Amino acid sequence: MNGWRLLRAEWTKARTVASTGWLVAGTVLTTVALGGAVAGATHCPSGGCGGDPVRTSLTGVQLGQIAVVVLAVLLVGTEYGTGTIQVTLAAAPRRGAVLAAKAAVLGALVAAAGAVAVVASLLLGRVLLPGSTLPGGATLLRAAGGSVLYLVLVGLLALGIAVAVRHSAAAxxxxxxxxxxxxVVAGAVGDPHWQRHLVQVAPMSAGLAVQVTVGAADLPIGPWSGLAVLAGWAAAALLAGALLFRLRDA
Incomplete structure (x- = not known):
């Protein structure tokens, strides 16, 4: 099966599973809902809200990523649970190509949902944070685009772990x-030096640094460097998943 047909097959499987639509919608709704709740609960004096209005508006990404994780895991776990993975591999024996097609379909779904969620969260934040001025240009684009990329990388991390574990709940x-x-472990560490290092290597805390638009120089890790840390986690998970996928029986 060539690459295009394999992509179509994976897309067909993804869109015909009822949970896919619900999880894509859930990614958008939970992201926007939590971001709006946090923005609405933020006290704004007459001079403006201060702080980092972009990061506040995008707080919901921390909740929306749960739906992304479940979506990614089910793209693999459902096939293993029903035994249809054997049919997939019989039709497409090149396991690396199968995993790449799943990753491409997942990335497209999450990128679309993430883009809608991020734009809606920022627009809602402008309404709920009166007097706050969102930065323009590259800074806002980095925070918005980086948040979408963050969700995609979380999905790829989950996909790699799901392939390695082969059990939905466990993954x-x-x-x-x-x-x-x-x-949480980083916050519980009393030594500031070790706490800083843990924040720098933890995929969520490092990756979400890309949302910061105020005081980025004071962060334990820079915005793009933090996103690179998450990308490293995702790459490692996919590499491990691909290796085990190739070595083990279906």
């Missing part, structure tokens, strides 16, 4: 643990 638990527990 979701591992990914959410990696994302949410490492920042």
């Amino acid at each position: 979701i638990g591992v990914v959410l643990g990696v994302l949410y527990l490492l920042p």
